[in-house]
Amino acid sequence: MKPRRMALSPRGMNLLKRRGWQVALSTVMLAGLAFTAVAGWIGTPIGSRNFAIAFVWIGWFAALIILLIPIFGRGWCSICPIPLVGDWVQRGAVLGPQRRQPRGLGLRVPAILRNMWTQNAAFALLALFSATILTSPRITAAALVGMFVLATGLSLVFERRAFCRYVCPMGGFIGLYSQVAPVEIRVDSRATCAACQTKACYNGSPEGYGCPWGVFPASLTRNNYCGLCLECLRTCPNDNLTVRVRPVAADLAVPSTRHDEAFKSLIMLGSAMVYAAVLLGPWSAFKNAAFSTGSLAWLVYAAVFLLLVLGVLPGSLWLVGHFSQRLTPRGETTTANPSARAGSAFAAFATPLVPLGLAFWAAFSLTFLLTNGSYVLSSLSDPLGIGWNLIGTAGVPWQPMLAGAIAPLQAAVLVGGFVWATRVARSVTARLKLPSVPLIGFLFLPTVVMMWLLI
């Protein structure tokens, strides 16, 4: 039985097709980005009193993990300010298509880079410096400006949004977990797309731009690489694209076959565990090593981190896949599915890590948000930490919120994520005709470790 999907009403679709609201929202976000960078650079160096830290890393990040991604998937990407100016420059327009030829060199991204490996490396690199980025307003400002400059520069060299699709570390993160969101853009009829002469959704038209993410919408089966920019809704001459509400995690029905995506899942899972240990754990030697960037202790910390996310976790998952195949009598693994034969159950076996990883990050963010949320209130009133009191909340003292509810909430999120992951694991192993017990065991162990770290 195919799960039901519910299309957005015609009125809702017409609203989404209008560009004005999106440009307005993105521009507000761009102003917010500029303000955050300025606040980070010239405001107080005390992170908890600076808007750049308190709002971005406590407020925005928690909202992203706990609400935006689980509900809207890549909804944030549709109004993200980072690629905005690059888009405007590349297109030679702000409000709508005016030029047929893009500005800039318009090169295609080299084939060797058309995957998630760069994003994986970018995220791992950021994760190594996370303690510093999360606490230093100036470094947060520099990171945001660096991403903005890189996105704009790449727009001048490559076609479409090369930064968003292949480089942005947050984009890879959001894309991975957007697979669970109950929102999607898909074509109504593939036959209509096959018969379409213009392929305006990909090539652009006077009504809108060709897909900035380089995706041909008729081939969309998952949310990962759809940035919800809505351009295809505007360009399709046949009104063949629809925004639909669907069952959660529908994308995970078909297991991934890509190793870059598998590594993304593993890096995210491992990072959540390391963050929980370093940032929220009691081990001072571990903390001091992570904080002393560039020192010998930090190099050891970096090596341990990379060994965990690029060695131990992937190696364990590979062994689980290998063990599952060994448990299956020869000839019983599906010959219709080469991934089950080729020892690369690895990529498919990483699919359940998507709901599990999201649960890890949500549980981690709950502590962060509820313990430090009061900093957001005070930073809104005094964003630079220089004694302003714009909305009367500057004097709000630090006070954890719902302290007694954090552990039960985390337990519920982690157990829920584990159950959800096992459902996906059972469907993945059923497809590959492999036993599910080894994979479920693999999911269980990090879940209990994360509980121990957080609760």
Place this chain on the structure above:
Amino acid sequence: MITDRRPRFARLISWGLIASAAAALALIPLPLVRTAPRHVTLRVEAAQFAFAPSELSVNAGDTVTLELVSTDVVHGLYVDQYDLGMEADPGQTSRLTFVADKPGSFRIRCNVACGQYHPFMIGRLTVGTPIAFWRAAGLALLALAAILLGAVRPAREAAA
């Protein structure tokens, strides 16, 4: 038409049992090993950005006096969920006395902005048995048992 209702009935029963066990694990007060209450004094040194020792342990019911000594800048010590805190100037000793009547594992954290990594200056106070963790682990084990016994079905679309 005769319909075999056993699978559905069996599923309802199994879900009922799982839900009951989960509720019991999550809510029923666990029998705790009670020892005679003591008066415990624990000295904690605070320096950017760690407590030493960073892990403290007392029995449930103990009267605890925490002595906070700061060795560099002004630091604080706040006990999560007990909602108790104190501050210590460099070289000075502050004291906080309370009855550790809530069992569990609680973060202790600096509550005075003491520098860049202040938000992560965190330690741990364990009072008796860390019940919340064991409840959570028990629920995960229960979920694992339910899954292995077949009570949780594969994700719908893939099963189709």
